[in-house]
Ligand SMILES: Nc1ncnc2c1ncn2[C@@H]1O[C@H](COP(=O)(O)OP(=O)(O)OP(=O)(O)O)[C@@H](O)[C@H]1O
C-alpha cells in the first residue's frame with residue numbers, strides 16, 4: 001500500500017521523538033510567552049527579554065547546525081562556508097527591514113541611511129521590490145539556493161571532495177565577506193544593516209513581536225527536524241549515505257551522485273538562509289562579519305560537539321556551545337577562542353560521536369550493569 | 371542528448387510500475403542486440419604514464435554468451451572492465467554495447483542504466499547499510515533524485531528482494547549491516563546486487579575469490595543459468611571454476627589477447643603455457 005507523502009513524513013519520527021518535539025513546542029509556544037507576558041518582572045519565573053533574544057538566536061544557530069549536519073553528517077561533505085548562506089538569508093531579509101525604516105532614519109530620507117551617506121540618489125537595481133515582504137521572503141530562499149546550486153554544480157561536477165571542498169567553501173565565504181565590506185557593493189559596507197524599526201508595519205522591539213519571532217523560530221526548527229528526519233530516512237537519504245561511504249559503487253549501480261549531492265547541498269543552504277532571516281530581526285543587526293571564515297568553522301564545531309549523523313546532536317551542540325559562549329563572553333571574554341579550540345580538540349580526539357555518542361555509550365554501560 | 375532520449379526497454383518493466391516514470395531517463399540510443407553482438411571492443415589502448423595497461427585490445431562478446439577472461443596479474447583484466455563501465459576512458463579504440471551504444475561517450479551511471487552491471491574485484495558493498503538496503507539500492511528502477519525522494523517499496527519490489535535474498539542465501543541476514551558479513555557472503559551480496567539491477571551484460575571480476583569450494587560451485591551454477599538471457603564476462607584465476615562455467619576462454623597478456631578458444635585448447639597453447647610458466 002502506497003501511503004500518502006504527508007503520512008510518510010510524519011512517520012519518520014518515532015513516538016519518543018514526537019513526545020520530545022511536542023514538549024519543546026509546548027515550552028516554546030505556550031510556557032515562554034505566558035511567563036514573559038503574564039508573570040511580573042520581579043518574579044523568579046519571569047522569562048526576560050534577554051533570555052528570549054538569546055534562546056531565539058540560539059534556535060537560529062540550531063537550525064543552521066541541522067542544515068550543516070545534513071550535508072556533513074549524512075552527506076559526508078564538510079562545508080566550511082555555511083556562514084555565507086546564513087548571511088545571504090539574513091541580508092535578504094535585512095534589506096526588507098531597512099526599507100521598513102522608511103523616513104525614520106537619521107537623515108529622514110526615503111533611501112536607507114548608508115545610501116544617503118554615500119550620496120546615492122536612487123536605489124540600486126537589486127534593491128528593486130525590497131519593500132515587498134513576500135518578494136524578500138522569496139529571496140531569502142532563492143538567493144542562498146541559487147548561490148549554492150551554481151557553486152555546488154561546478155564543485156561536484158569536477159568531483160572536488162574532502163578537504164579541497166572544505167577549503168574552497170572557506171575561500172568562498174571569505175571572498176563574499178570582502179565583497180560585502182565594500183561600501184559600493186550596496187549592502188551598507190562594514191556596518192551592514194541595523195536600527196530596524198518595523199516588520200509589516202508592527203514595531204520590531206515590542207514584546208509581542210519578539211514573541212512572534214521566537215515562536216516562529218521554534219516552529220521552523222521543529223518543522224525542519226521533521227523534514228530532515230524524513231529526508232534521511234527516505235531512499236534519497238540511503239543513496240546519499242551510500243555516496244558518502246562508496247561513491248564510485250553508487251555510480252555503477254546507476255545513480256548520478258552529482259544531483260544527489262547538489263540537492264542536499266541546496267536544501268542545506270536554503271535552511272541556513274531561513275535561519276539567517278529569522279536571526280536578523282531578533283538580533284537587530286547583520287554585517288559582513290557573519291561571513292568570516294571563523295563563523296563557518298564554529299558551525300562545524302557545534303555539529304561535532306553535539307554529534308554528527310544524528311539530528312538531535314546538532315541542536316544540542318548549538319545550545320551547549322552557544323550558552324557556554326554567552327557565559328564566557330561576559331565572564332572571561334578573552335578566553336573564549338581558547339576554550340572553543342580546546343573543545344574542538346577534545347571532542348575530535350575523545351568524543352568522535354559527540355555528546356549524543358557519549359550519552360548512548362553511558363546508557364549502554366548502564367544497561368549492561370543493570 | 372535530448373533528441374536521443376529513449377526509454378530502454380518499455381516492455382521489460384516490472385508490472386505495476388508507472389510507465390511515465392521511466393520515460394526520459396538519460397540513455398543515449400537503444401540497446402540493439404540484433405546482430406548478435408553484446409559487446410564490441412576494437413583496438414582499445416589505455417596508458418598510465420606511458421605504461422600500456424591495454425594495448426590494442428580486441429574483444430567481441432556475443433549476446434547470451436558466457437565468456438571467461440584469464441591472464442596473469444597485471445594483464446589488464448580489471449582495466450578492461452574499467453573501460454567498459456566508463457571508469458577509465460581509453461586513449462584510443464572503440465567500445466560499443468550492442469550495435470548502437472558508444473560506451474566511450476557515456477558516464478558511469480548512464481552505462482549502468484543502459485544495462486551493464488559490474489561486480490568488483492574487491493567486494494564493495496555498502497557496509498553501513500543492511501543487506502536488504504543494499505539490494506534495494508541496486509534494484510532496477512528510476513534512479514533520479516525526485517524518484518528516490520518519493521520512492522516507496524511495492525509488494526512486488528519486496529518479493530523481488532526476498533527472492534534474491536533466498537537465491538544468494540542471505541535471507542537470514544537481511545537486517546544485518548553488510549559490513550558484518552564474511553568475505554564470501556559479501557561476494558554473494560554483490561552478485562545479488564548485480565542481479566537486482568537486471569543488466570543485459572554482467573561483468574564479474576574474480577567473483578569466487580574467498581569462497582569455499584561449495585560456494586564456488588554454486589556460483590558457477592548460478593552464472594551458467596544466467597547465460598542465454600544475459601551476456602556474461604567473468605574474470606577468474608580459479609581454473610576449476612572456469613572449467614565448470616564451460617564457455618569460451620580468452621587469455622589476456624600485457625594488455626592484448628594472447629589466445630582465445632575452449633579451455634582445453636587454450637591450456638595447451640604453447641604461448642599461454644610460456645606466459646604462465648615464464649613468470
Ligand atoms: N590507475 C592506474 N594507474 C597506474 N597503473 C595502473 C592503474 N590501474 C592499473 N594499472 C596498471 O595496469 C596494469 C593492469 O592492471 P589490471 O588491474 O587491469 O590487471 P589485472 O589483469 O586485473 O590484474 P589482477 O589479476 O592482479 O587483478 C597493472 O600493471 C597495473 O599496475
Ligand SMILES: [Mg+2]
Nearest residue numbers: 447448449491
Ligand atoms: Mg584485476
